[in-house]
Amino acid sequence: MKTLSSAVEDYLKAIFEIQGEEGQGRVSTSALAERLGVARASVTGMLKKLSAMDPQLVRYERYHGAKLTPAGEKIALEVIRHHRLIECYLMEALGYSWDEVHLEADRLEHVISEEFEDRIADMLGHPDIDPHGHPIPDRDGTVRELEGIPLTQLRVGQQAYISRVSDHDPALLRYLDQLGLTLHVKIEVIERGPFDGPLHVRLISSDAVHALGRQVTDHIIVSERVSERRKRL
Amino acid sequence: MKTLSSAVEDYLKAIFEIQGEEGQGRVSTSALAERLGVARASVTGMLKKLSAMDPQLVRYERYHGAKLTPAGEKIALEVIRHHRLIECYLMEALGYSWDEVHLEADRLEHVISEEFEDRIADMLGHPDIDPHGHPIPDRDGTVRELEGIPLTQLRVGQQAYISRVSDHDPALLRYLDQLGLTLHVKIEVIERGPFDGPLHVRLISSDAVHALGRQVTDHIIVSERVSERRKRL
DNA sequence: CTCTAAAATTAGTCGTGCCTAAAATTACCG
DNA sequence: CGGTAATTTTAGGCACGACTAATTTTAGAG
Ligand SMILES: [Mn+2]
Ligand SMILES: [Mn+2]
Ligand SMILES: [Mn+2]
Ligand SMILES: [Mn+2]
Numbered sequence: 239m240k241t242l243s244s245a246v247e248d249y250l251k252a253i254f255e256i257q258g259e260e261g262q263g264r265v266s267t268s269a270l271a272e273r274l275g276v277a278r279a280s281v282t283g284m285l286k287k288l289s290a291m292d293p294q295l296v297r298y299e300r301y302h303g304a305k306l307t308p309a310g311e312k313i314a315l316e317v318i319r320h321h322r323l324i325e326c327y328l329m330e331a332l333g334y335s336w337d338e339v340h341l342e343a344d345r346l347e348h349v350i351s352e353e354f355e356d357r358i359a360d361m362l363g364h365p366d367i368d369p370h371g372h373p374i375p376d377r378d379g380t381v382r383e384l385e386g387i388p389l390t391q392l393r394v395g396q397q398a399y400i401s402r403v404s405d406h407d408p409a410l411l412r413y414l415d416q417l418g419l420t421l422h423v424k425i426e427v428i429e430r431g432p433f434d435g436p437l438h439v440r441l442i443s444s445d446a447v448h449a450l451g452r453q454v455t456d457h458i459i460v461s462e463r464v465s466e467r468r469k470r471l
Numbered sequence: 472m473k474t475l476s477s478a479v480e481d482y483l484k485a486i487f488e489i490q491g492e493e494g495q496g497r498v499s500t501s502a503l504a505e506r507l508g509v510a511r512a513s514v515t516g517m518l519k520k521l522s523a524m525d526p527q528l529v530r531y532e533r534y535h536g537a538k539l540t541p542a543g544e545k546i547a548l549e550v551i552r553h554h555r556l557i558e559c560y561l562m563e564a565l566g567y568s569w570d571e572v573h574l575e576a577d578r579l580e581h582v583i584s585e586e587f588e589d590r591i592a593d594m595l596g597h598p599d600i601d602p603h604g605h606p607i608p609d610r611d612g613t614v615r616e617l618e619g620i621p622l623t624q625l626r627v628g629q630q631a632y633i634s635r636v637s638d639h640d641p642a643l644l645r646y647l648d649q650l651g652l653t654l655h656v657k658i659e660v661i662e663r664g665p666f667d668g669p670l671h672v673r674l675i676s677s678d679a680v681h682a683l684g685r686q687v688t689d690h691i692i693v694s695e696r697v698s699e700r701r702k703r704l
Numbered sequence: 705c706t707c708t709a710a711a712a713t714t715a716g717t718c719g720t721g722c723c724t725a726a727a728a729t730t731a732c733c734g
Numbered sequence: 735c736g737g738t739a740a741t742t743t744t745a746g747g748c749a750c751g752a753c754t755a756a757t758t759t760t761a762g763a764g
Contacts, residue, residue, distance in 0.1 A: 345582040
């Protein structure tokens with residue numbers, strides 16, 4: 239298993255993540271270009287390359303997008319494991335805040351050794367979710383698919399726990415942190431403005447109420463119960 | 472200050488290290504090629520590039536080698552600071568042994584943020600030497616030049632402390648560790664074989680005596696006293 | 705001082721990963 | 735269906751950092 243470039247690893251990771259987000263189908267060239275911040279033409283080139291590699295990492299059909307092969311998925315999961323373990327480690331061991339970890343992890347994920355991975359996993363007690371609530375794949379590449387629905391879909395009067403938050407926008411994370419909307423916090427939907435208006439959310443513990451815009455609620459996933467793992471702590 | 476590639480950083484680091492080892496002069500193309508494991512022609516190309524950069528990072532004269540400019544030296548010292556702090560961190564915080572840290576640090580040194588650097592430095596109490604006895608530059612790029620002479624030059628009957636060890640060969644480091652020849656250990660030269668023969672060295676603490684070949688003694692630096700910092704611990 | 709071996713540079717290529725502009729294909733609307 | 739707009743691919747190029755082979759320059763032995 240020769241060493242893959244950071245670029246290749248990032249493409250595989252992005253394909254995996256988009257596959258997970260938008261149903262099952264193939265991932266489009268544009269979606270990848272958007273996510274990775276590169277030109278569409280660049281994506282086409284890389285997909286051809288990934289699909290020609292031995293072992294083949296993506297199945298790619300001209301004009302019809304791409305899909306990870308088992309080999310490609312394995313690598314994507316390894317990189318994602320690195321990323322999420324590193325995020326945990328930066329918070330636990332080095333005192334980073336949850337809005338700072340993503341950027342650092344995005345570079346470190348490509349250069350740490352398996353040794354490093356194992357040592358921080360041990361040190362952390364083998365966590366199964368990262369600081370934003372995303373599941374951490376096992377060493378062998380198993381990921382538990384987490385339950386949960388977008389906060390946007392919660393009906394007025396329903397209560398739930400914050401179980402996942404998108405980690406790409408540090409400003410959003412800082413904002414949520416300020417409001418006390420952190421992982422595993424229990425909330426209730428109080429009111430929903432008309433015409434896709436703000437969602438009024440109450441924190442059960444503090445009784446504070448906040449009006450959240452669509453931009454915010456779209457990036458929060460909630461679930462009926464806290465994660466199994468969390469319960470044990 | 473745009474971001475420099477790992478390649479550029481490694482060249483600057485290598486030039487700095489060779490400058491330090493072999494007197495003051497300019498660093499030859501071959502010496503660099505050897506150290507970096509690349510073809511001579513590649514070095515010529517890179518030196519031209521480094522010397523054409525704004526700000527200029529090396530002074531380079533065709534057929535007469537290269538020398539770091541102050542700007543280049545500053546960057547080299549930053550990378551070396553990263554490298555050595557990471558080595559310390561891997562040992563202290565993650566339980567690596569002194570033969571494992573170099574390889575990992577060689578990749579990490581290029582991707583960690585200043586944030587990361589500061590946090591591990593704090594966590595470690597701002598150490599001034601790395602696990603092999605090499606000095607760690609300050610944030611502002613100051614390095615203390617350390618005293619010490621090659622073990623090879625010690626005369627029979629002389630006693631000294633092991634103060635530095637070359638960190639490039641893991642096998643050598645494991646060997647030394649086995650013999651108890653670790654940093655700050657006090658030793659005495661018992662006997663020197665003829666014709667550059669083995670050096671017989673006694674560990675003061677355990678009274679054990681070991682015969683060391685030239686390959687080994689060339690890579691150990693000793694000094695009359697332990698480092699100031701070490702004394703305080 | 706001259707000659708030659710070693711050191712270094714030039715010339716020409718390659719793979720990677722990105723870009724823009726132009727052409728092809730698809731998908732969707734009337 | 736046909737036509738057009740959006741999507742995607744092709745074509746052509748560029749920067750980077752490596753390589754090999756050929757050539758130039760230096761330095762040192764005699
Ligand atoms: Mn990444
Ligand atoms: Mn995350
Ligand atoms: Mn390096
Ligand atoms: Mn070291």
